[in-house]
Amino acid sequence: MEHQLTDPEDLRKLLGDVAPQVLTKERTTLHQRDREWLAQSPFCVVATSDKHGNCDASPKGDAPGLIHVLDDQTIVLPERPGNRRGDGYFNILSNPHVGILSLIPGRGDTLRINGRAELISDAPYFDDLIVRGNRPLLAVKVSIDTIFFHCAKAFLRSHLWDPSTWSDGEDMHPGLEKYLY
Numbered sequence: 001m002e003h004q005l006t007d008p009e010d011l012r013k014l015l016g017d018v019a020p021q022v023l024t025k026e027r028t029t030l031h032q033r034d035r036e037w038l039a040q041s042p043f044c045v046v047a048t049s050d051k052h053g054n055c056d057a058s059p060k061g062d063a064p065g066l067i068h069v070l071d072d073q074t075i076v077l078p079e080r081p082g083n084r085r086g087d088g089y090f091n092i093l094s095n096p097h098v099g100i101l102s103l104i105p106g107r108g109d110t111l112r113i114n115g116r117a118e119l120i121s122d123a124p125y126f127d128d129l130i131v132r133g134n135r136p137l138l139a140v141k142v143s144i145d146t147i148f149f150h151c152a153k154a155f156l157r158s159h160l161w162d163p164s165t166w167s168d169g170e171d172m173h174p175g176l177e178k179y180l181y
Contacts, residue, residue, distance in 0.1 A: 025148045029072040034147060037111050038067045038075070040104050046077065046140070047099040048091035048117075056087040062131055067102060070125065073144045075100075075113065078129040078136035089138070092117045098142060101150075106161050108152025115142040 005011050030038075043061040060066065060077060068076040077100070079089075092098065096118060102111040120139045129136050159165040 026146050027148060028144060028146060030069060030075075030144065030147060034111060035069055037104065038069055038102060039065050041102045041111070042066055042105070044077070044100050044102040046088055047101075048088040049095055049097070050091045051094040054091075056091055058088045067100070068125065068129055068139075070141070075115075075142050075144065076120070076125065076129070077140045077142070078126075078131075079138045079140075080131070080136070081134075089119060089140070092119055092140065098140070100142070108155035108161075110150045112146075112148055112150055113142065113144055114146045115144045117142045 005014070042064045043059065044067060045057050045059050047055065047057045049055045060080065062078075062080050066077065068078065070076055088098075096116040098115060098117040100113040100115075102113070117140050120141050121137070123139070123141075126135055126139065129139060155161065
């Protein structure tokens with residue numbers, strides 16, 4: 001039998017108290033360590049939802065420095081060619097709130113950025129976003145609300161960066177290989 005939680009107080013009792021250092025790690029501006037992280041990160045996941053709460057989490061990747069820093073409270077994520085669905089971009093048009101989880105391969109911690117996004121189709125800084133001769137068609141400009149580092153516990157438990165736990169593809173579900181490209 002399931003027991004659904006509906007009361008925030010019951011949830012807090014179940015989870016326990018939050019450590020003081022966890023409560024104070026959240027910031028509103030980039031620090032030098034954040035800038036260094038973003039300069040090394042080649043990958044992030046951008047979470048959005050539309051005005052009805054329908055969610056999307058889109059992976060974004062390119063060379064290290066994928067996320068461009070404009071200033072201490074603003075970052076830019078350039079569009080790179082993909083499947084052209086644009087789910088997250090359409091969500092931003094109706095709901096500007098985004099969450100970004102930035103990763104560096106082999107590192108257990110992650111950098112989380114929450115903010116308000118807007119879609120930009122051209123700006124002088126687009127010249128700084130050129131990769132392999134390609135200037136982006138658009139970019140997501142994010143005004144940072146909160147930023148903080150997540151601890152490595154999820155990566156440690158999952159062994160994500162441990163090659164001995166990786167599948168060689170032999171056990172892939174039949175039919176999934178057509179989605180690899």
